[in-house]
Amino acid sequence: MAHKRIYMDWNATAPLMDAVREAMIDAFAMPGNPSSVHGEGRAARALVEKARRQVAALVGANPQSVVLTSSATEAANLVLTPHWRMGRSPLSLGRLYVSAIEHPAVRLGGRFAPDRITEIPVTPRGVTDLARLETLLAEHPVEAGLPLVAVMLANNETGVVQPVAEAARLVHAKGGLIVVDAVQAVGRMAVEMDALDADFLLISAHKLGGPKGAGALIARGETLMPEPLIRGGGQEKGHRGGTENLAAIAGFGVAAELAQKDLINRNLHVTSLRDRLEAGMRAAAPDLIIHGHDVARIGNTCFFTLPGMKAETGQIAFDLEGLALSAGAACSSGKVGQSHVLTAMGQDAQMGGLRLSLGPATTQEDIDAAIAIFARIAARRRPAGQAA
Numbered sequence: 001m002a003h004k005r006i007y008m009d010w011n012a013t014a015p016l017m018d019a020v021r022e023a024m025i026d027a028f029a030m031p032g033n034p035s036s037v038h039g040e041g042r043a044a045r046a047l048v049e050k051a052r053r054q055v056a057a058l059v060g061a062n063p064q065s066v067v068l069t070s071s072a073t074e075a076a077n078l079v080l081t082p083h084w085r086m087g088r089s090p091l092s093l094g095r096l097y098v099s100a101i102e103h104p105a106v107r108l109g110g111r112f113a114p115d116r117i118t119e120i121p122v123t124p125r126g127v128t129d130l131a132r133l134e135t136l137l138a139e140h141p142v143e144a145g146l147p148l149v150a151v152m153l154a155n156n157e158t159g160v161v162q163p164v165a166e167a168a169r170l171v172h173a174k175g176g177l178i179v180v181d182a183v184q185a186v187g188r189m190a191v192e193m194d195a196l197d198a199d200f201l202l203i204s205a206h207k208l209g210g211p212k213g214a215g216a217l218i219a220r221g222e223t224l225m226p227e228p229l230i231r232g233g234g235q236e237k238g239h240r241g242g243t244e245n246l247a248a249i250a251g252f253g254v255a256a257e258l259a260q261k262d263l264i265n266r267n268l269h270v271t272s273l274r275d276r277l278e279a280g281m282r283a284a285a286p287d288l289i290i291h292g293h294d295v296a297r298i299g300n301t302c303f304f305t306l307p308g309m310k311a312e313t314g315q316i317a318f319d320l321e322g323l324a325l326s327a328g329a330a331c332s333s334g335k336v337g338q339s340h341v342l343t344a345m346g347q348d349a350q351m352g353g354l355r356l357s358l359g360p361a362t363t364q365e366d367i368d369a370a371i372a373i374f375a376r377i378a379a380r381r382r383p384a385g386q387a388a
């Protein structure tokens with residue numbers, strides 16, 4: 001009998017939700033272009049605007065300040081630029097400061113030249129070092145342009161929640177702007193733009209059970225905006241040209257609305273399952289290292305190192321047992337790269353880490369089966385000091 005596979009890689013992507021699929025199929029059947037003035041066009045426009053309101057509501061933003069994009073990666077490349085406009089006047093930002101644990105979409109710095117990007121270190125627990133940020137900002141020469149700072153809200157590998165509001169206070173005291181990658185945080189913790197004091201948020205549909213290939217840049221206001229990355233027919237108020245991907249946007253809206261409505265239940269569900277999982281894993285391997293376990297984390301993520309087992313070996317072993325998880329940073333080639341997050345935390349990046357990430361559809365049976373698989377794999381490890 002074929003065993004049911006267990007999917008525990010929700011931070012890579014979440015399965016499409018049924019209600020999202022239905023909304024997308026309906027949208028595929030709509031003939032109009034949202035920019036057309038006839039009835040078909042107006043119906044398509046109404047769908048885009050509904051999704052914009054649903055996405056804005058997820059983070060307590062003004063729908064007028066939501067720029068819909070093809071991904072969070074595109075949104076990052078749009079906002080990470082030295083070239084800005086304050087109304088009609090051009091404005092230059094001097095330097096980009098990025099937390100060392102940012103996703104590559106942000107860490108590579110978008111349109112900033114590499115010599116104008118500075119990394120902000122993190123502590124061994126994976127928390128952005130605010131004392132270092134304060135020093136970097138104190139040393140920043142404002143004559144060369146104000147600073148732009150990027151600090152993510154929840155890390156995709158460890159799940160560790162970052163001190164964004166405190167970072168925002170430091171950045172604003174220097175007159176700078178802060179961009180917050182909230183891709184892994186939305187739907188897993190309350191995200192309120194005002195409470196975070198973020199100037200810009202990045203979010204992605206496919207981590208919420210929405211379609212892959214839809215994201216948004218959400219601004220606090222509308223006065224100060226980056227120069228567009230994609231110029232064209234004036235869509236998204238000129239901030240992002242190109243005819244809107246209606247079905248993806250409609251699906252994004254539904255996924256955002258469901259994530260907002262169901263936030264508390266989803267969070268309680270995944271947190272209790274994750275805690276059960278970690279307790280079972282610890283019982284099977286008392287030497288297990290769970291990264292960031294003693295600081296605030298989103299409730300669905302467990303990032304661990306099993307001494308004596310390289311992450312890439314572990315990933316294959318879990319996959320063969322029917323459990324999908326991820327190891328370090330999965331490059332687009334499918335190869336396992338070294339985790340820059342573990343390196344930034346000063347941990348053994350050679351050994352690597354494995355990430356289990358849960359979602360609303362994860363069940364207790366999945367957890368118990370995962371613990372049993374983990375126990376079998378842990379028992380097969382080489383004794384300490386003999387890692388392959």
Ligand code: PLP
Binds near residue numbers: 011073074155
């Ligand atoms: N930021 C974080 C923290 C992520 O985890 C991801 C996706 O893996 C991204 C950005 C990129 O999102 P997208 O796939 O929409 O480009």
